[in-house]
Amino acid sequence: MIKFNSKLMLTVIVAAVFVALLYFVFPEMIEAQTEETFVTHSGAVIKTTGDILDPVYLPQTVEFDPQKYLREFSYGRVSTLDDGRTLREFTIIAEDDKVMEISPGVFYNVWIFNGTVPGPTIRATEGDVVRVNFINKGSKSHTMHFHGIHQAEMDGVFEIVGSGGRFTYEFEAGPVGVHPYHCHMMPLEEHISHGLYGVYIVDPKEGRPPADEMVMVLNGFDTDFDTENNFYAANTIPFYYQHHPIQIKTNQLIRVYVVNMVEFDPINNLHLHGNLYNYYPTGTDTVPSTFTDMITLSQTERGIMEFEYKYPGKYLFHAHKVEFSEKGWVGIFLVKDSDEMME
Numbered sequence: 002m003i004k005f006n007s008k009l010m011l012t013v014i015v016a017a018v019f020v021a022l023l024y025f026v027f028p029e030m031i032e033a034q035t036e037e038t039f040v041t042h043s044g045a046v047i048k049t050t051g052d053i054l055d056p057v058y059l060p061q062t063v064e065f066d067p068q069k070y071l072r073e074f075s076y077g078r079v080s081t082l083d084d085g086r087t088l089r090e091f092t093i094i095a096e097d098d099k100v101m102e103i104s105p106g107v108f109y110n111v112w113i114f115n116g117t118v119p120g121p122t123i124r125a126t127e128g129d130v131v132r133v134n135f136i137n138k139g140s141k142s143h144t145m146h147f148h149g150i151h152q153a154e155m156d157g158v159f160e161i162v163g164s165g166g167r168f169t170y171e172f173e174a175g176p177v178g179v180h181p182y183h184c185h186m187m188p189l190e191e192h193i194s195h196g197l198y199g200v201y202i203v204d205p206k207e208g209r210p211p212a213d214e215m216v217m218v219l220n221g222f223d224t225d226f227d228t229e230n231n232f233y234a235a236n237t238i239p240f241y242y243q244h245h246p247i248q249i250k251t252n253q254l255i256r257v258y259v260v261n262m263v264e265f266d267p268i269n270n271l272h273l274h275g276n277l278y279n280y281y282p283t284g285t286d287t288v289p290s291t292f293t294d295m296i297t298l299s300q301t302e303r304g305i306m307e308f309e310y311k312y313p314g315k316y317l318f319h320a321h322k323v324e325f326s327e328k329g330w331v332g333i334f335l336v337k338d339s340d341e342m343m344e
């Protein structure tokens with residue numbers, strides 16, 4: 002039999018109660034000063050330093066910075082052809098053996114174009130010649146299939162590029178708009194869901210009005226291979242832009258090129274808080290088709306959103322398919338007064 006020392010027990014209980022009471026008397030001494038509070042879409046209150054919830058980017062994994070990707074455009078190596086047209090040359094390397102930390106502690110074998118998911122945002126002006134030197138460094142066959150207008154042999158479907166192979170895609174940029182590119186090997190679902198996709202923007206010759214431009218690829222990851230996504234995001238890392246709000250200015254035209262690359266789920270959508278946007282489906286027209294705060298996109302459907310915020314503050318944007326936003330597809334625009342912004 003164990004004999005309890007009642008005097009010792011009483012001392013322990015008194016000490017424990019005293020420590021617990023301290024929390025109510027001096028809560029600021031116990032709570033970390035760096036914490037921020039977020040309210041999730043379901044109303045749960047989450048405290049986080051932000052950084053803790055991001056993947057840790059171990060050295061052996063793919064490094065991807067959603068903040069950098071957001072506003073990074075690749076215009077290629079530019080030269081002028083004999084006929085006066087602009088040639089834009091890109092080199093794209095496919096790999097399929099890398100591991101990325103999708104969410105803290107969750108590692109997934111990503112298949113990548115130029116080292117990241119999504120691959121680089123390729124940008125050209127209507128009528129330019131786009132030349133893509135494609136190198137397959139993967140163990141499987143891969144291709145690049147661009148949405149847009151081009152010759153059949155440049156479609157990246159029947160011209161299979163085996164492991165170690167190369168292919169040069171060349172076509173005239175068009176039509177104006179925002180298009181996806183992706184691998185088109187079978188099983189297609191597998192090659193896309195592992196991450197072989199990116200955005201291809203064709204600007205009109207006359208350009209678009211100046212704006213703070215950004216790219217959002219809506220994607221998801223099926224990390225347990227049951228053909229259902231476990232994570233959703235705008236630009237790969239779940240909840241990233243909630244923990245690191247996208248800073249924009251009041252009365253500044255914002256242009257978002259949005260592309261839905263989610264596999265397995267037939268639809269996705271995008272809802273903006275405290276505002277509405279002009280929406281250009283596929284970006285092929287210069288006149289918006291609608292002024293709304295909510296669009297629904299099927300697989301590879303895409304478009305351009307344009308809006309300005311009148312009032313400063315924090316505004317959510319997210320999938321109104323609530324399951325997707327609860328699993329990571331949610332972000333915040335932090336709108337600052339134009340004169341407060343440091344440039």
Ligand SMILES: [Cu+2]
Pocket residue numbers: 142143144184185186192197
């Ligand atoms: Cu592939």
